[in-house]
Amino acid sequence: MRGSAHHLIGKKTGILMLLPSLVLIGTFLVFPAIWVLYMGMTNETLTGIRAANPQFVGLQNFVRIFKDRFFYNALKISLLFVFGSAIVGQAGLGMTLSVITYRKSKKFRSFVQAVVILAWIIPEVVVAYLWVAFLDKDFGTLNNVLHWLGFEKINWFYDYPVLSIILFNTWRGTAFSMLLFSAALETIPPSYLEAADVMNVSPWRKFKDIILPNIKSYIFTDLILITLWTFNVFSPYLLTHGGPSFKTELLPIYIYRNAFRYFKIGYGSAISAVVLGINLALALVYLRLSGRGARK
Amino acid sequence: MAWIEFDHVTKRFEEVVAVNDVSFSVEKGEFFTLLGPSGCGKSTTLRLIAGLEIPTEGRVFIAGKDVTFIPPGQRNVAMVFQNYALYPHMTVYQNIAYPLTVRKVDRKEIDQRVKYVAENLQIHSLLQRYPMEISGGQQQRVALARAIIQTPNAFLLDEPLSNLDAKLRIEARSFLKHLHMELGTTVVYVTHDQAEAMALSSRIAVMDSGNIRQIGTPKEIYDSPADTFVAGFIGNPPMNLLEVEIIGYRVKLEDQLLEVPELVEKLLKPVDGKVTMGIRPEHVKIADRGELKGTVYVVEPLGAEIIITVKLGNQFLKVLTFEEMNISPGDVIGLNLNREKILLFDERGIRIEKRAE
Amino acid sequence: MIRKRRRPLTALEIVRYIVLIPILAFFLAPIVWLFVTPFSSRPSLSISLGKPTLSNFVRVFQNKIALLAFRNSLIIAVGTVVLVTVAALLAAYVLSRKKFKGRDILLYVLILFSSVVTGVAAMVPLFMMNLKLGLIDKHLGVILTMSGGLLPTSVFILKDFIDSISITYEEAALVDGSTPLQVMFRIFLPLSSRGVIVIAMLTFVNAWSNFLVPFILLRSTTLYPISIAIYTFFTEIGVPDIGMISAYSLMYTLPVIVVYLIIEKRFGFSFYGGLKA
Numbered sequence: 001m002r003g004s005a006h007h008l009i010g011k012k013t014g015i016l017m018l019l020p021s022l023v024l025i026g027t028f029l030v031f032p033a034i035w036v037l038y039m040g041m042t043n044e045t046l047t048g049i050r051a052a053n054p055q056f057v058g059l060q061n062f063v064r065i066f067k068d069r070f071f072y073n074a075l076k077i078s079l080l081f082v083f084g085s086a087i088v089g090q091a092g093l094g095m096t097l098s099v100i101t102y103r104k105s106k107k108f109r110s111f112v113q114a115v116v117i118l119a120w121i122i123p124e125v126v127v128a129y130l131w132v133a134f135l136d137k138d139f140g141t142l143n144n145v146l147h148w149l150g151f152e153k154i155n156w157f158y159d160y161p162v163l164s165i166i167l168f169n170t171w172r173g174t175a176f177s178m179l180l181f182s183a184a185l186e187t188i189p190p191s192y193l194e195a196a197d198v199m200n201v202s203p204w205r206k207f208k209d210i211i212l213p214n215i216k217s218y219i220f221t222d223l224i225l226i227t228l229w230t231f232n233v234f235s236p237y238l239l240t241h242g243g244p245s246f247k248t249e250l251l252p253i254y255i256y257r258n259a260f261r262y263f264k265i266g267y268g269s270a271i272s273a274v275v276l277g278i279n280l281a282l283a284l285v286y287l288r289l290s291g292r293g294a295r296k
Numbered sequence: 297m298a299w300i301e302f303d304h305v306t307k308r309f310e311e312v313v314a315v316n317d318v319s320f321s322v323e324k325g326e327f328f329t330l331l332g333p334s335g336c337g338k339s340t341t342l343r344l345i346a347g348l349e350i351p352t353e354g355r356v357f358i359a360g361k362d363v364t365f366i367p368p369g370q371r372n373v374a375m376v377f378q379n380y381a382l383y384p385h386m387t388v389y390q391n392i393a394y395p396l397t398v399r400k401v402d403r404k405e406i407d408q409r410v411k412y413v414a415e416n417l418q419i420h421s422l423l424q425r426y427p428m429e430i431s432g433g434q435q436q437r438v439a440l441a442r443a444i445i446q447t448p449n450a451f452l453l454d455e456p457l458s459n460l461d462a463k464l465r466i467e468a469r470s471f472l473k474h475l476h477m478e479l480g481t482t483v484v485y486v487t488h489d490q491a492e493a494m495a496l497s498s499r500i501a502v503m504d505s506g507n508i509r510q511i512g513t514p515k516e517i518y519d520s521p522a523d524t525f526v527a528g529f530i531g532n533p534p535m536n537l538l539e540v541e542i543i544g545y546r547v548k549l550e551d552q553l554l555e556v557p558e559l560v561e562k563l564l565k566p567v568d569g570k571v572t573m574g575i576r577p578e579h580v581k582i583a584d585r586g587e588l589k590g591t592v593y594v595v596e597p598l599g600a601e602i603i604i605t606v607k608l609g610n611q612f613l614k615v616l617t618f619e620e621m622n623i624s625p626g627d628v629i630g631l632n633l634n635r636e637k638i639l640l641f642d643e644r645g646i647r648i649e650k651r652a653e
Numbered sequence: 654m655i656r657k658r659r660r661p662l663t664a665l666e667i668v669r670y671i672v673l674i675p676i677l678a679f680f681l682a683p684i685v686w687l688f689v690t691p692f693s694s695r696p697s698l699s700i701s702l703g704k705p706t707l708s709n710f711v712r713v714f715q716n717k718i719a720l721l722a723f724r725n726s727l728i729i730a731v732g733t734v735v736l737v738t739v740a741a742l743l744a745a746y747v748l749s750r751k752k753f754k755g756r757d758i759l760l761y762v763l764i765l766f767s768s769v770v771t772g773v774a775a776m777v778p779l780f781m782m783n784l785k786l787g788l789i790d791k792h793l794g795v796i797l798t799m800s801g802g803l804l805p806t807s808v809f810i811l812k813d814f815i816d817s818i819s820i821t822y823e824e825a826a827l828v829d830g831s832t833p834l835q836v837m838f839r840i841f842l843p844l845s846s847r848g849v850i851v852i853a854m855l856t857f858v859n860a861w862s863n864f865l866v867p868f869i870l871l872r873s874t875t876l877y878p879i880s881i882a883i884y885t886f887f888t889e890i891g892v893p894d895i896g897m898i899s900a901y902s903l904m905y906t907l908p909v910i911v912v913y914l915i916i917e918k919r920f921g922f923s924f925y926g927g928l929k930a
Contacts, residue, residue, distance in 0.1 A: 028800070234864075279769040283768040
């Protein structure tokens with residue numbers, strides 16, 4: 001109900017102040033997202049005769065996508081990847097870590113969190129190189145440990161390519177879920193658990209009856225967000241380049257190959273539009289779940 | 297012309313009418329208080345004087361000038377906010393000096409005036425501290441100092457005591473009153489605390505849902521409230537408001553009858569039927585052979601005085617007495633009302649005027 | 654002397670450590686390499702220190718592309734920080750202090766698009782946008798593209814932050830006789846500096862670490878930021894100089910870790926998950 005800002009900034013000044021952000025976001029976020037739909041209906045390429053004057057081909061590209069076995073391959077791997085690394089890996093480990101450190105000393109929690117956060121903040125390309133080294137067949141740390149324990153060395157990227165990138169992405173992204181769940185646990189009034197302590201409730205029942213119901217909405221939020229992000233992750237490309245023989249070709253890598261390797265902009269746009277559509281659905285669910293609409 | 301004048305001012309925020317066609321004037325040197333419950337429009341009224349809001353309709357005058365559309369900084373008023381709004385990144389000294397600094401007053405003069413004001417308010421030892429480092433009472437004085445240093449047309453004080461604890465509040469209240477007497481500057485004061493308003497003001501405007509219910513001196517407001525809202529808002533405990541029926545020269549309260557010929561005769565218009573009867577707790581006396589009978593409900597001794605709540609049928613009546621009494625809940629007691637002090641309110645809650653003596 | 658009495662470990666706590674230790678080992682193992690190999694005299698893909706040396710770092714400074722990339726990364730990161738911080742602050746102020754029709758819808762749309770338009774799928778139209786604007790293979794294109802992506806969340810966080818600053822400070826300053834510009838520079842900016850610093854630091858980290866945008870938009874080796882330089886180093890044909898790459902990677906990573914430590918220490922690890930792209 002307060003509104004004294006009219007003395008500080010008038011209507012015109014207000015619009016002028018919004019303008020830089022709106023222009024940038026409009027040009028480099030909103031418009032491209034809409035434009036991609038149109039481009040997906042052309043046969044635009046960056047090389048060859050069609051590069052000069054692309055033609056409108058309607059829904060042809062979209063029809064082709066659903067006949068493309070590489071698309072189904074990529075979709076299948078992406079779903080596996082999201083399920084394995086986001087839902088099982090990140091959310092599972094994140095929950096485990098946040099529960100393990102819950103109601104423990106600040107020092108202990110900070111230490112555990114710092115280790116996990118480190119994996120989250122190191123730049124993408126460095127992380128990729130670290131995992132190339134970690135999983136290397138002859139010299140990698142993992143195989144060295146396995147060898148020392150008496151196991152055979154494993155050619156991870158060749159024999160277990162999907163598992164490799166799932167492990168990698170779990171490692172990379174667990175911090176987010178851990179932090180979100182830890183924050184969620186903080187919202188439970190300590191008296192709830194203290195009351196349970198007095199009643200001598202078992203740890204498992206405490207988790208199931210008190211903790212879980214109270215952080216349910218956070219769990220949904222987390223699952224939607226990490227699904228959305230994992231679905232769009234490109235880093236595995238730096239590890240495997242989608243190989244061997246398309247076994248780790250996630251949807252983003254499939255798009256990259258078509259648009260930026262084969263320069264099929266029209267077709268690449270069509271796939272992008274499909275992926276952005278899936279993103280949109282996830283984001284809408286997320287915004288609906290987070291309730292307050294325009295709030296984060 | 298009055299020093300500060302509101303001429304049919306209305307302020308709307310989208311669909312909400314915060315101030316509804318309000319007119320009043322404040323004389324130079326007055327301590328004028330806007331009193332009312334939260335959301336009554338008193339703060340908006342103050343902000344309209346400060347220029348922090350622009351009226352939707354009507355005009356505002358300060359010192360004979362139409363300031364309706366003049367920005368706050370040029371109205372030469374000083375404001376103290378409820379949270380004091382002391383700039384956290386500036387020292388106490390810089391805070392007090394700020395109004396002069398932005399008006400590009402000579403540095404030497406600023407220094408003199410800051411020191412003078414600080415001395416006066418006994419905060420000179422705090423000048424190099426930051427607001428976070430001093431107590432609430434001290435912050436309040438710094439905020440006052442920042443206002444005083446401007447020698448403004450008026451001080452606008454928005455609940456300046458409400459962030460202090462009870463004991464400090466009484467102290468600061470006396471201090472404020474003394475300060476006003478010393479400086480003689482016009483003050484417009486906003487509060488929801490009727491005791492504060494009574495203690496400090498030359499005149500009080502009682503507001504409710506965007507309207508002024510009554511303007512008057514504390515005594516006028518206390519003795520002859522314009523309506524049941526004002527009657528019920530002022531006084532601690534407030535005035536007893538009882539539903540009664542006037543039958544001829546008698547008042548019927550629940551199933552008891554009270555002869556009140558003088559009262560009924562003095563009324564400016566004939567009254568018959570249901571009205572509200574108002575009587576202040578201190579104007580009810582407990583007497584063995586009282587004209588009304590009631591059952592004691594609660595006894596609350598407060599040290600100097602005792603508040604006794606008495607049940608009369610389905611209604612409650614509070615009695616304020618300074619005499620020690622041996623009364624306990626459940627006792628049936630007699631009550632006498634001071635006829636002179638009885639007020640009657642019509643079905644809309646407006647006081648029914650009495651002829652002057 | 655008071656000695657803290659220790660309870661014996663309960664069964665539950667033993668389980669706790671049995672679960673925790675392997676997890677921590679999993680998270681630490683790949684990272685150890687990053688902190689050991691740069692100082693190793695026999696750098697390889699396995700963790701071995703040998704005799705500690707700084708020669709790997711010396712070779713970074715002898716590498717022209719590596720040095721050039723440092724400069725390029727700085728240009729891109731600083732450019733993005735300035736653009737995002739200034740634009741976001743201006744917009745966030747209006748969105749926080751002025752109520753106007755459609756404001757909530759605007760915020761909703763911004764936040765929706767910023768979560769939807771991401772990753773490679775977004776890079777296809779963004780590449781075409783840059784192509785049409787003549788911004789391919791230019792730092793400006795990278796800066797503008799990253800800014801567009803980072804702005805919505807930055808605006809949002811800053812708006813939340815400004816909402817938490819009581820408007821009475823600005824009002825008091827107005828009544829005290831300040832001009833609007835004086836209110837902004839003397840009162841508002843000092844009060845909002847914490848939020849602005851956080852946004853600037855988070856933007857820096859994001860722009861500094863970003864791989865995908867320059868990877869798609871830049872062509873010339875001389876324009877590559879560090880992320881692309883490292884990528885070309887380890888995918889190059891021939892035997893990669895592991896020692897140099899690891900030293901370079903460590904130098905590249907340190908500013909990021911420092912920024913997060915500062916944020917953690919000064920502001921608490923504020924939970925701004927959305928901004929970590």
